[in-house]
Amino acid sequence: MIDLGPHAVYIVWAYLGVAVAIAALIGFKLVESRRLSARLAALETAGADRSATHP
Amino acid sequence: MNVENTSKQSWWTRIAHPGQFVAWSRRLLVPLWIATAALFVLGLWLAFFASPEDYQMGDTVRIMYVHVPTAWLSQFVYGVMSVSAIGTLVWRHPMADVSMKAAAPLGATFTALALYTGALWGRPTWGTFWEWDGRMTSTLVLLLIYFGIVALWRAFDDQLRAARIVAVFTLVGAVNIPIIKFSVDWWATLHQPASVFRLDGPTMPGSILTPLFVMVFAFTALFLTLHLIGMHTEVRRRRVMSLERRLAQRGAA
């Protein structure tokens, strides 16, 4: 690893904080997307919409 | 009635119809992820191994490679929201609503990150985590506006009605942001005549600019990817809500 000089702590914390926040953001978005896809699939197989319009 | 007209219409429905939009834009996700990852790898390599330390700031210049992109996104995302707000109000475009709603939390996150990295950059450079200087203060006000917009979205039960109202507020905020920027700058110079350290564009050498631009593109690609995912999620959420409502109605009947 390269030498970051006397202020290495701040640089490391900056990158660490951004990395953690972005990872959390990506994780949250993916989990939310999965959850809603599953819910939608469950509702559609239950025939919540089709049976009313297409018998 | 001619061919051109129908092809234009189908182009319009492909963007405007939520189901069709999800269907064709899903194929964009994988390329977007790859582009984001590649840009980040390149940008981080340039930032840490291929760029020298600044003669004035030393190694703390490396914080700029995450600070400037997040600060740029904090304003770019508001621009995306404003354009979507116009789409909602003028054309009543359904995907504009969805785009507006998906962008707000992302914008808040990037603005918070811009403040966080700015504070960590300010500590070794200015000797303090927080300085009430013009740029940091107006970014803080922008964060407050983002929080207000997210809170407004969450306050409505009916998301279709919420969209137009949030659009009005977003545009009022967009008109206000330059005024806030100007007034905060005036206020900061009034109370603090000593000039703070400035990083002006033309004085930066190319060795710093190259990684900076790559990181800006990387973060923008990340935003576009997450924004698209957020839009898909929002479309599904609306569909789930309408299906559940229909189910409940049938149960009641």
Next chain:
Amino acid sequence: MMSAFTAILLRDLKLALRTGGDWLTLALFFVMVGIVVPFAIGPDRELLSRLAPGIVWIAAFLSVLLGLDRLFRADHEDGTLLLLRLSDLPLAGVVLAKLIAHWLLTALPLLAATPLLAVMLSMDPPAFLRAVVSLLVGTPGLVALGTVGAAVTVTIRRGGLIAPVLILPLAIPLLIFGVGAITTGPGPDQSGTALLLLAAISLIAVAVTPFAAALAITSAED
């Protein structure tokens, strides 16, 4: 058209004055904020007079935000707002009439109570005069931004809490130039410039916000 405008204005004034002391309570709140601050920072007269411009504006800020919810809520709940939309006066005109009525009911009592605050915060007469002018010029803009907040949240049941949070960041320029128009030092005296900028922002706000608020109300009630 003009008569419809004045009719709405007079109606709002009459309703508020008949039902009693809301405007008095608001003035009382304004004075009380000014009284509470010395307890928080100590009775040092010199310090108080230095902080007075800021305290006066914070008090005005909070009082105006506190009164926002009354602007459209009652009219929305009993259906008057729906009727007003059908009148031949455009909705933006209705909003402007209500804005002026609201300013007369909230900001004028504050201005009347300013001498009290000036004495207790030991402002000197010129500073007091500047404070009155600054409030007179700045509060219309504050109320105008408030109408947007009230219009945007009118259909939300808990809107009374959200409107101030939405409006506060947008009103920061008014606060900056409002305080700037009262303070003269340290450094070069820029209170004149600040007053002009305050007047400009206030005018823009009063001119633009009725349209935004009207658009928000029509979108909310459709």
